[in-house]
Amino acid sequence: MKMGQMQQSSSEQQDAMQHQLQQQQAQNNRKRKQHSSSGPANSTGTGNTVGPSPSSPASTHTPGEGMNSASSMQHVNSVSKSLMMYGAEGTGGIASSTNQLDDLDNFGDVGSLEDNVESFLSNDEGNGIYGSLKQTITEHKSQPSKGFSFGEVDCIRTRNKVTCCHFSYDGKLLASAGHDKKAVLWNMDTLKTETTPEEHQYLITDIRFRPNSTQLATASLDQSVRLWDAANPSYCLHAYTGHPSHVMSLDFNPKKNDLFCFSDSNNEIRYWNINPFTCARVSKQGGSAQVRFQPVTGHLLAAASDKVVSIYDVENDRQTHIFQQGHSSVVNYLCWDFTGDYLASVSEDCVKVWSLTSGDCIHELNSNGNQFHSCVFHPSYSTLLVIGGLRSLELWNMVDNKSMTVPAHDNIISALAQSPVTGMVGSASHDSSVKLWK
Template sequence: MDDLEQFGDVGSLDDNVESFLSNDDGDARDIFAALKRSPAEPNLAASKGFTFSEVNCWRTSNSKVVCCHFSSDGKILASAGHEKKAVLWNMENFQTQYMPEEHGLIITDVRFRPNSSHLATSSFDRTIKLWNAADPGFSMHTFNGHSYQVTSLDFHPKKTDLLCSCDGNGEIRYWNVTQLTCLRAMKGGTAQVRFQPNSGQFLAAAAENVVSIFDIETHGKKYTLQGHNTDVQSVCWDNSGEYLASVSQDLVKVWSIASGECIHELSSNGNKFHSCVFHPSYPNLLVIGGYQSLEVWNMVKNQSLTVQAHEGLIAALAQSPVTGMVASASHDNSVKVWK
């Protein structure tokens, strides 16, 4: 991956704002089309200008960063990866704080408990650890039970004592973080698990080139979302919980949870897509992380802009609806925040 050529052209977001954010039926092939018209697009306040620029950057000593997540209030960004210890980044003063190195192997995922200073980390060492960002001197608990490398985890948005995880052998486990017990184990996810926001009615689980949507109450499978030719690297929900995006190296697909159908699709055109997140302020925009560059894709108009962002693969993206910030974590050993 490190030897790959730089892909894509830099798109100037400021120049292309009107067309990019507008929802009308203008010529979608002409990204400057709206500049030729009066900018009367009230739906996304496009005339106020859309920016997507780097706010700050934090670099590890010499380790790939593979995951990141904002706390519910948007005040802390947690990131982790090959360094085997997570970092807490204060979004108000941009001070960073290392958490202890208790994991034996790389950390694969980090997630905050909703409306809490608690967070959890998953690792190739087959464990999950629970932490308190307000007192990060040591982990609160270690969950054992997975017999393979733990690849992902997530907290339920409402039942916040419910934690879900998956491992490299496809096992999904539900944990109660208050009673410190494993509630259930089932098959269905190897790469990533993500609860539907707000209601938490569904769990999206990626395994190979398929995404399964499980009903949390019945544990039955609502949908099997098929259409990727290669492994799905990551999935993300929009803030409403109505749409799910899934990313493989060559393709991004956006699905309607009401119908289970794919409603939007974007080819990577030679870039290697890996991560995605819906823009926290503009629901029609999906931010996609690839090799070195971010694609900001207007799904409705099917237009995308390329932003040069990192010097390596962008392994993970996160967003905060409270602050409007987007975070990117990369194999170039850095984490960046954008707005």
């Protein structure tokens, strides 16, 4: 072959290769734009389950059931809104919203985290936790795994929507639950899973491990709370059934680990002892969306109901703080920082961080259409908040008010958990999956 023909052939090959790469890139872009949520729940409100559906949880409260005052009607509406985060029948589910972000381009590229991490973690002073992080990243720029990183580690699939998750206190187990009506226990060492029996009648709203124990509890819309042991999850240890209202949330006291509380759709909070398994006290002060004990001491309890976040003194059963001017929509989620000095509250349109010292909102991040649903303080960096939205995670540096979006799921990220022991973050989603991040 002559030199001219060889050069022409090489040029043609390069042109063909470039054309092929352009076609592949265009195809990838089309795939990303076609990537959308899994859509609204089916008529049963339980994803792809087969068989008869339970009656609508939201429909159990109707105007004809003694709701004679305007305030009572407002409470019914707030309960219905809080049930939306579980994708329950009758609510339509947030997943059916026509305002969903249908184009993943709006989230930015996955690589943007590594590309912009130096700017994201830097601050003006260049010292403190973010200053040292910046130095680490600069030293190992070619090896980002040695600096700050945040990526998906593993994933498990379930049959239906997942509504809640929580790490055991030693970080060895991640428990999740939802529309499958049973708990899934994920071993962090072997990445194998076990499940509890399907003893709940309706979806599970919350799941929490008992401190320094393999025991855990589940709350459900079937008006029950059940206690399990992850060491032998084949049977239920204790069950409180026949509660008059839907059980919406529960939590264990970190100091007195034989004490837990749960809240219901009627704004009652009940404190229970494990040994013996009895009700210790009933409080009428409210918490229809979520309840969370203050970490370390457990002296305080945070409760969310409608648009209001309240803090209660557990020992004296009195309200110490009320954050009622903060959110313009229903508060779905609460999380404390590790010290118990700060509390984050989440509604669809924003996340607010409150100081218990001053009683003020000290940080705020608007969702800009991402529909926030959950949050957790990063297990290694206390001023970094991980926020779950519609399909994506938001990493928010509260000090510099910088945020970064990471595509994560195909639907609502309904719950987040973290383990300071392992540095892992767990995310649960209505796309029927649970993911590990680090």
